[in-house]
Amino acid sequence: MDFQDYQGVWVFIEKKDEAVASVSLELLGAGRKLADKRGVELAGILIGENVKHLTKTVFEYGADKVYVYDQPIFKHYRTESFMRALLDCTEKYKPEIILFGATSTGKDLASAVATDMPTGLTADTTELDVEEETGLLLASRPAFGGNIMATILCKKYRPQMATVRSKVMKALPPQPGRTGNIVEETISLKEEDIRTKVLEIVRETVKKVRIDEADIIVAGGKGLGSFEGFQLIHQLAETVGGAVGASRDVVEAGWIEHAHQVGQTGVTVTPKIYFAIGISGAIQHIVGMKNSGLIIAINKDKEAPIFQNCHYGIVGDAFEIVPILIEQFKNALSKEKVR
Amino acid sequence: MLHIVACIKQVPDTKIIKMNPKTNTMDRRTAPAILNPYDAHAVEEAVRLKERYGGIVSVVTMGPPPAVNAIKTCIEIGADEGYLITDRRFAGADTLATSYAVTKAIEKIAKTRPVDLIICGKMSIDGDTGQVGPGIARRLDIPPLTSVNKVEEINQEEGYAIVHRKLEDGYEVVKSSLPCLFSVEKTINEVPYSPLPNMIKAARYKPHIWSVDDLEGVDIKQLGLKGSPTIVSKVWAPQKPAGGTFFEGSPREQVEQLLSVVLEKRELFEVKGEK
Numbered sequence: 158m159d160f161q162d163y164q165g166v167w168v169f170i171e172k173k174d175e176a177v178a179s180v181s182l183e184l185l186g187a188g189r190k191l192a193d194k195r196g197v198e199l200a201g202i203l204i205g206e207n208v209k210h211l212t213k214t215v216f217e218y219g220a221d222k223v224y225v226y227d228q229p230i231f232k233h234y235r236t237e238s239f240m241r242a243l244l245d246c247t248e249k250y251k252p253e254i255i256l257f258g259a260t261s262t263g264k265d266l267a268s269a270v271a272t273d274m275p276t277g278l279t280a281d282t283t284e285l286d287v288e289e290e291t292g293l294l295l296a297s298r299p300a301f302g303g304n305i306m307a308t309i310l311c312k313k314y315r316p317q318m319a320t321v322r323s324k325v326m327k328a329l330p331p332q333p334g335r336t337g338n339i340v341e342e343t344i345s346l347k348e349e350d351i352r353t354k355v356l357e358i359v360r361e362t363v364k365k366v367r368i369d370e371a372d373i374i375v376a377g378g379k380g381l382g383s384f385e386g387f388q389l390i391h392q393l394a395e396t397v398g399g400a401v402g403a404s405r406d407v408v409e410a411g412w413i414e415h416a417h418q419v420g421q422t423g424v425t426v427t428p429k430i431y432f433a434i435g436i437s438g439a440i441q442h443i444v445g446m447k448n449s450g451l452i453i454a455i456n457k458d459k460e461a462p463i464f465q466n467c468h469y470g471i472v473g474d475a476f477e478i479v480p481i482l483i484e485q486f487k488n489a490l491s492k493e494k495v496r
Numbered sequence: 497m498l499h500i501v502a503c504i505k506q507v508p509d510t511k512i513i514k515m516n517p518k519t520n521t522m523d524r525r526t527a528p529a530i531l532n533p534y535d536a537h538a539v540e541e542a543v544r545l546k547e548r549y550g551g552i553v554s555v556v557t558m559g560p561p562p563a564v565n566a567i568k569t570c571i572e573i574g575a576d577e578g579y580l581i582t583d584r585r586f587a588g589a590d591t592l593a594t595s596y597a598v599t600k601a602i603e604k605i606a607k608t609r610p611v612d613l614i615i616c617g618k619m620s621i622d623g624d625t626g627q628v629g630p631g632i633a634r635r636l637d638i639p640p641l642t643s644v645n646k647v648e649e650i651n652q653e654e655g656y657a658i659v660h661r662k663l664e665d666g667y668e669v670v671k672s673s674l675p676c677l678f679s680v681e682k683t684i685n686e687v688p689y690s691p692l693p694n695m696i697k698a699a700r701y702k703p704h705i706w707s708v709d710d711l712e713g714v715d716i717k718q719l720g721l722k723g724s725p726t727i728v729s730k731v732w733a734p735q736k737p738a739g740g741t742f743f744e745g746s747p748r749e750q751v752e753q754l755l756s757v758v759l760e761k762r763e764l765f766e767v768k769g770e771k
């Protein structure tokens with residue numbers, strides 16, 4: 158394998174509600190930095206049916222080029238069809254790095270593609286960098302083993318691939334009118350060649366909790382002691398008009414559903430205010446909330462790592478502090494209204 | 497008669513694992529090894545399908561010798577056969593090398609009884625990637641179906657399966673040809689307490705144990721550390737921010753100070769208050 162042949166940074170462009178998914182915009186931002194450091198092109202790869210109009214957005218967010226596969230066979234995401242397009246394109250144009258959102262689609266596609274190439278794939282990356290000289294991708298993620306990060310490399314294979322968590326990278330401000338090069342590709346793939354068929358898509362009407370959109374999150378941890386104790390978190394959330402978040406241990410204990418879990422295996426959130434109450438602050442939790450505007454920690458252990466990752470902290474018993482907080486908050490907010 | 501193979505892994509129980517306060521890392525020795533919780537759901541689903549359509553459930557794992565215990569847990573859930581592939585040459589495998597080795601084991605299992613369906617967990621709680629399942633599917637050249645949270649139908653005569661795949665805002669119903677591979681969500685089922693006869697069977701059960709030499713057509717270069725394109729280059733403590741400011745005084749005073757900080761962002765609360 159001649160590494161010289163492999164050039165450029167690619168981002169797999171995922172679609173959400175007929176627009177470019179926000180994670181793809183974030184990856185274009187991250188990819189732009191890598192491409193500039195290496196002095197190479199940033200390209201998007203866009204696969205779907207009637208998707209060509211999305212290239213505009215992809216350029217505005219930083220891409221120099223977009224490879225487009227726009228064919229009816231790509232109407233629905235299917236591993237086999239999308240994989241064929243991506244393998245085809247990679248073989249032809251040989252990128253050095255391909256980034257995917259760590260969404261269910263991104264992970265599904267990346268895992269399949271990496272096996273066929275074959276090449277290394279780093280999952281759920283939260284930090285990205287590249288060696289200027291060698292083009293070696295430095296993909297870092299929290300590692301099993303506690304409060305540590307691990308940098309994962311793929312030295313002997315190209316392209317290098319990583320899935321990246323949403324909400325951890327920053328999209329660039331869009332530049333209206335910025336354009337680039339559209340490369341239209343097609344593959345000859347017949348419906349009979351694909352062994353799966355999407356029969357139906359069911360959108361669930363019940364609005365699912367989306368804590369990643371909340372301005373204020375009140376998150377509780379195992380320190381609340383029990384399901385009953387955890388209700389204190391709901392009370393504070395209600396008082397301040399925030400959403401409820403939780404650590405994984407709380408979710409595993411069954412005090413709240415998984416949709417509320419913040420962190421590596423939960424949701425990444427960036428609210429304006431984040432309360433971490435009775436949460437120790439393990440790295441897997443921190444990566445999911447560290448970009449919040451204002452982080453307030455309440456924990457009875459002065460040494461808890463959460464205090465290293467917050468803006469303000471109160472050392473104390475949640476069952477003493479939080480009721481006072483609720484009371485004072487109610488007072489303050491009602492005064493506001495009177496005025 | 498369906499033959500379903502569930503892929504399982506033994507993992508340290510991260511819930512019980514203790515932290516080393518000095519190094520701030522997990523002390524693995526304190527962690528008991530358990531069956532990866534996601535894989536318990538994979539085995540349970542396989543057992544339910546067996547009960548629905550008739551058939552046999554085999555479980556396969558690559559791991560160190562004590563992984564026999566994870567296999568026994570699967571027998572308790574209702575699996576019929578267990579296969580452990582264990583060898584020093586498997587050690588240090590990343591997801592690509594893992595899927596290679598497990599695939600070789602499945603190919604050997606399929607020699608005695610063709611496999612109709614493979615079920616994996618969504619992810620392992622230590623590896624935490626969800627990459628091994630789709631990897632196995634690609635190596636066997638069968639369709640991978642990830643995020644499965646319901647199996648609607650398996651039709652062996654006509655050779656298809658219909659499942660629900662979880663999407664962010666709902667689900668899709670997908671039909672796939674058999675054989676195929678599912679990676680299942682935890683929500684697909686609940687794993688009940690095992691019935692006594694299964695416990696007794698598990699206690700006595702002796703899994704098939706294979707080394708690399710028992711497998712066929714293995715390219716040694718693709719195994720373990722050597723066969724792993726990804727390497728962990730360094731492990732580092734994330735840079736610590738300066739850390740938070742602690743408030744002082746009585747709890748009540750501390751809350752007051754906190755409130756004055758938070759209320760600087762008053763606009764957040766006013767909007768909510770008006771609703």
Ligand SMILES: Cc1cc2nc3c(=O)[nH]c(=O)nc-3n(C[C@H](O)[C@H](O)[C@H](O)COP(=O)(O)OP(=O)(O)OC[C@H]3O[C@@H](n4cnc5c(N)ncnc54)[C@H](O)[C@@H]3O)c2cc1C
Nearest residue numbers: 378379380404405420421422423435436437439457458475
């Ligand atoms: C692969 C992997 C992925 C993971 N993904 C995630 C993830 O996405 N999200 C996540 O959160 N975790 C995740 N974890 C788990 C993580 O490592 C921690 O185990 C978990 O975050 C700890 O939860 P906790 O802080 O609620 O509990 P603990 O660590 O038990 O902390 C409880 C805290 O509460 C404090 N406390 C106790 N009583 C009180 C009281 N009365 N008042 C105030 N404080 C009190 C204690 O001092 C302690 O600091 C993951 C782990 C692994 C291995």
Ligand SMILES: Nc1ncnc2c1ncn2[C@@H]1O[C@H](COP(=O)(O)O)[C@@H](O)[C@H]1O
Nearest residue numbers: 503558616617619620623625626627628
């Ligand atoms: N060593 C292994 N042996 C057998 N199956 C495995 C192994 N590692 C992972 N798997 C399967 O692949 C799934 C995803 O694991 P991972 O990619 O490590 O998150 C698991 O839930 C298992 O079903």
